[in-house]
Amino acid sequence: MDQPSVSSRARAAAPGITPRDTLAPVTARASGAPRRAVDGLAALLLQGDGRWARAFENLILALIVVSVASVGLESIPALPAWAVQALRLMEIIVVAVFSFEYLLRLAAAPDKLRFIVSFQGVVDLLSFAPFYVGGLDTRWVRMLRLLRLLRVLKLRTHLLEATVGRRTRELAEKNDALERAQAQIRSELEVARALQVAILPATFPSRAGYEGAARMIPATTMGGDFYDFIELPGGQIGLVMADVSGKGVPAAFFMAVARTNLRELAAHHTTPGACLAHTNEVLCTQNPLDLFVTVFYCILDPASGVLRYANGGHNPPLLRRADGAVEALSGAGGLVLGAMPGVGFPDHAVQLRSGDRLVLFTDGITEAFNAADEAYGIERLVEEVRVHGGGAAAALVEHICHGVTVFAAAAPQSDDITLIVLSFDRLEPAALQ
């Protein structure tokens, strides 16, 4: 938009000079009333995006087209007299409207001289002034009115740009708000993830000949994996590996509920099956979101090396014997916890021997996908355990986690990765002294 229009619009936006309230009642009031009436009219008709301004602009546009077309009509030699009269009348109307518009723009311009000598000012003036000098026969000058179209087109482009600019700003503001909200959620999830890891036990209870190491790598979206080491009466140790269905905050809450209940009930039950059954009953009553949790729970008697366990729908742990043979613990297929009350969980037992490694894991490992959408799979895990399982528990944990991370590479980690390795190496009599 050119200079005068911008300033008249700016004034219209100033307090007290809105188009609607200036026009009618103000004239009778103040000494500057005519001035303000002109300003109000200018704001109403020349300001870019009002209904009246749009109508006035269309009127000007139509008159330009009609008057330019009439130049062509007038050049027809045998034009009837009534047509000639009509064209003259039309020309008078056009000149009147253009004159009015020019005066209005001039009155509204803060710098009159600048408006008069501006390109648009000169074009506007030329579109009607020759009429007053040379009468109606000013065809070549009237062709100049085409230049006036430039103003209208320019105005339209400007309006469009202003609208696009406003929308872009609004969008940017909304994006900012959204990003701030997301950043807050992200940071809260970060805290929750940190808490999820922090509440898990850092060290395995110390027992001669036994070593335990664990690692949990929470997924970006926060899963519901957990593990636990529980000191039980008689020096026994409870080991838990569990995975809550679903992800995010609901899964994390259910994980906390499941872990707390299991830990508390473990002290009251001498067999893992009874402990899982009791925990299941409790979880079924504290489960508004219908989540469930797979739990492998075992009780290690360090003195005898007997490991008693029950499996509530969890991936069977791997047992690596000293000779490198790897087997999955039998007795899988118990129901997940929290799904249905009144379910029993059969007890199983296995005798640990010196050199054995027990590997407890969640499906975050076997179902870690790479960029080619290929799963890490149980076969790779079994092979890692077979080949690299002979050493310390912590070393095997690190080795497996590293292998899974390398396998998944840049693919996003969609599930928690959780792992416990328990090693049993009977100490030589010499080492005992």
Add this chain to the structure above:
Amino acid sequence: MNVGTETLAGHTVVIPAGRVDFNSASEFQAQLERAVGGARAPAAVIVDCAALEYVSSAGLRAFLLAARAAQRAGIAFVLCALQPAVREVFDLSGFSRIISVYPDRAAALTHVAQGPP
């Protein structure tokens, strides 16, 4: 994941294809619930899993909720034609102990025609 629906001898057959994981589980759950909600006993809902490639724990939850809804409504809810990997997930989680699983549609149809055992 895609889910198709067919009618077979008056029963509703739901046919999921692809992967039911965390991202598609709620959509799948809605489809199963529509099938169960639209069925009237003695009609049954049969889920034909021949084209189902993967089920995550969130997917299992969708099956569990649909099975519960069917039980409340007195409608038989059975699965058939599970691929080995999916079958393993159902077996490991104990779900095949609470939801009836059949080798194929014909076996499932025979079962639901006989009514609950």
